[in-house]
Amino acid sequence: MSPSASPLPEFSRLLRVARRNRNAPLTFEEEATPEEMEKLVTLMDLLSLRKLRFSGSLTPVDGGGWHLKGDLGATVSQPCVVTLAPVQSRIDRRVTRLYLPGGEIAATATELEIDPDEDDTIEPLTDSINLGLLAMEELALALPLYPRAKGVPDPEATRTETADSRENPFAALAGLKKKMEEDGD
Numbered sequence: 001m002s003p004s005a006s007p008l009p010e011f012s013r014l015l016r017v018a019r020r021n022r023n024a025p026l027t028f029e030e031e032a033t034p035e036e037m038e039k040l041v042t043l044m045d046l047l048s049l050r051k052l053r054f055s056g057s058l059t060p061v062d063g064g065g066w067h068l069k070g071d072l073g074a075t076v077s078q079p080c081v082v083t084l085a086p087v088q089s090r091i092d093r094r095v096t097r098l099y100l101p102g103g104e105i106a107a108t109a110t111e112l113e114i115d116p117d118e119d120d121t122i123e124p125l126t127d128s129i130n131l132g133l134l135a136m137e138e139l140a141l142a143l144p145l146y147p148r149a150k151g152v153p154d155p156e157a158t159r160t161e162t163a164d165s166r167e168n169p170f171a172a173l174a175g176l177k178k179k180m181e182e183d184g185d
Contacts, residue, residue, distance in 0.1 A: 010039035011052070013132035017099070017125070022060040028070070029055040030131050044140060047077040047086050054135040056095065065100040065125055072138050080149040087147035095138050099125040 013030045020026060032040065032052035041049050056070025072093045077086045102124055148154065 009130070009133045009136055010043050011036045011132040011136050012130055013054075013135075014128045014130055015058070016128045017058065017066055018127035022064075025060070026058040026066075027055075028057070028131055029053070030135065032132075032135075036132075040136065040139075043136075044143065045078075046143075047079060049077075050075040052135065052139065054095075054131060054138075058099075058129070061098070061100075063100065065098060066129070068095070068097040068099065068129070068134075070095040070131075070134075072135055072142070074139055076139075076143065078144065078147040080152060081146045082152045083149050085149040087144070087149055089144055089147065091139060091142045093138055093142045095134065096121055097134065098122050099129060101125050 011032050013028075015026070015028060017026070030053070032049075037049045037052055040046070040052070052074040054070055054072050056068060058066040058068050061067050072091065072095055074091045075088065076091060077088045079085070080087050098121055100122060
C-alpha cells in the first residue's frame, strides 16, 4: 500500500462498475464475515452484531451513472443508556443512491432543483462502488441513539406526563385571587 492510500474499511465490498455491461441491472448480495462483524462491533461500540446483510441492484441511468436500490438488514445489541443492560434491535433499512459522473451531478441537480451538497443520495461515480462502506454508513445512521432496556422509562415521556398533570400556575393564582376577594367581602 502506498503512503497516500487509505486503508480499506472494516467491511469492504468493491463492485467494479467501470466498463460493465450497461444493458441490464447488476445485482448484489453481500454478507459480513464473523471477523468483519467483530471489527464493526468495536468501531460502532456495540455489544454484538449478527447477520449484517446488504442486497439489491444497480440499474444503469442516462449519462453513464447507476441507480442503486438495496436493503440492509442486521441485528445489533447495544448497552442501555441507563442500566447498561443489552438492548437488541433489528435494523431493516431501504437504501437508495444515485451514482453520477462528476459533470452529470451538477446537471442533474439543476434539472431536479436540488443541492447536491445537501442531498446525500447523490454520489460521484468512480470506477468502483464500495457496497460494504455504504452498508456501514447506513447501519451507523440506523442505530438507535439512546437504546433503552424494557421497563426503563423514557425521560421525554415522563417529562410530558408531569407537565400535563400539573395545574396551570396562572389558574392557581386566579383561584387564589378569587378566594381572597370572596374572603374580603
